[in-house]
Amino acid sequence: MATKLQNLLDYSQEELETLATSLGQPRFRAAQLRGWLYRGADFEEMTNLPETFRKELKENYAAGRLSIRRRLESALDGTVKYLLGLGDGNFVESVLMKYKYGYSACVSTQVGCKMGCSFCASAQAGFVRSLTAGEILGQIITMNTDLQIRIGHVVMMGIGEPLDNYENVVRFIRMARDTNGLGISCRNLSLSTCGLAEQIIRLSEEGLPITLSVSLHSPFNTQRSEMMPVNRKYPLDKLLDACNIYTLNTGRRITYEYALIEGINDSEAHAARLVSLLKGKLCHVNLIPVNRVEGTGYEKASKKNILSFQKILAAGGINVTLRRTLGRDIEAACGQLRRAEDENRRQ
Ligand code: SF4
Structure with missing residues (x-):
């Protein structure tokens, strides 16, 4: 209720x-x-x-612990995906992943998202509201309590654009790193943004040198604007300038996320252009074989294209990794559970 x-x-x-x-x-x-x-x-x-x-x-x-509406556990790698109920009846998704170094949680920062990225299930379900700092914290505490574990790493990469909920997210970061609270160091806190350049600069001045991931997904402005409307306001040159300022002010290397989509952004020309944009920067590119999302028409790139893309980046001197896809059997792409629940409610 x-x-x-x-x-x-x-x-x-x-x-x-x-x-x-x-x-x-x-x-x-x-x-x-x-x-x-x-x-x-x-x-x-x-x-x-x-x-x-x-x-x-x-x-x-x-007391702030969230209600567990659904919990799916991967039989392949132990990833656990939660649909969590908030006090006002809305719900968000959180994912728990187990790595060699410990437990890492992916948390949501908004109910839905306004950013409208074309490949994203959260965008399709629309925006409802931003989460408070306590509601973001509550996701971690709920998972810790449910599984009797201690989450040591947090990525803000679930539903929502964290920098579109700036004040609450910064408050959450301060609470999460507080040694009387969760005691998670900035190094183990990571924020993923679609590229709100002004807020990236503002964040760089907070004295909170967290890990910043920027979703790039295309090195060409025209295509990136089609995939990610935020690019119309903050095109690549503005975004990369903001990232340089972040690195200068925090000393932290930027991670650029690049979801490889079959026939869309996985060509050699894309890889070569990406090299020319990022060469010489303190950065790292994380290639993500994209999850298939119903209704977007996007398919995961072929293994051949993924490997060739990676090779071109590495040959161009770019630090590049291929992200391990966790929770494949439980549809761990963000926004999918919430969308299914919304559809159930409407029926
Ligand atoms: S990818 Fe992220 S920023 Fe883009 S619509 Fe989805 S949740 Fe929002």
């Missing part, structure tokens, strides 16, 4: 202290409460808090 309770995961430590004292509790109760919230506890489980305090909290606030 939809609720209008305030989400305590949106509160900073100082705000929790103000709340605790306003409810007649000593300041130290805030740290106890926060400890429980970050462990995904319900109010009933917060046994070291006075019962009256817990009762007042329960009546007016939510």
Whole structure:
């Protein structure tokens, strides 16, 4: 059922202290409460808090853990995909991946997306609203609690354009890296953007040197504008200038994501043009054999084209990797579960 309770995961430590004292509790109760919230506890489980305090909290606030609407687990590689319910009845997707170095979560930052990329299931389902910082945090806490794990890496690459939800996303990053919170270092926090150049520059000035991934997908402005309408506002030269500023201000290497689509952007001419755009920059190109998305007409590039594309980039001196596709058997492409749920609701 939809609720209008305030989400305590949106509160900073100082705000929790103000709340605790306003409810007649000593300041130290805030740290106890926060400890429980970050462990995904319900109010009933917060046994070291006075019962009256817990009762007042329960009546007016939510502890922030999200409800698990669906959970799909890959039999191939253990990737787990979640459809998570928010307090107002909306839902988002999050994905948990297991790597040699530990658990990594891919989280959503908006319900839907305004950016309209032609290859994306999230764009097809439309935009509803941005998530609060606590709702982004809640995805990680929900997965940690559900599987009794500790997520050590987070990528903001789920549903939504993170930089279109700038204030909440930056607040989330500060909360996630807080050593009294999740304690995830900037190096292990990654944000993926379709290329909002102004916000990239703004982010570079926040003192938060997180890993920045930029979805490129075509080295030609005309084609990129067709695939990604954001390119009309921020064409390639503006975008790459902003990325240079990000690297200068943070010292971090940019990752350019390039989804290879059969017959669309997987030619040798595309690869050669990409080399000329990126040569000499502190960057890395991540080639992604694109997931097939119903309704877009896009198909995954052939193995031959993928390998030849990779070879041209490497020969041009570009640092390039091919992304391992996780969760192939559970349709882990972002937005697909939410779209299916929307369609179910409408029927
Ligand atoms: S690819 Fe990302 S930015 Fe583009 S529409 Fe999908 S969610 Fe939005």
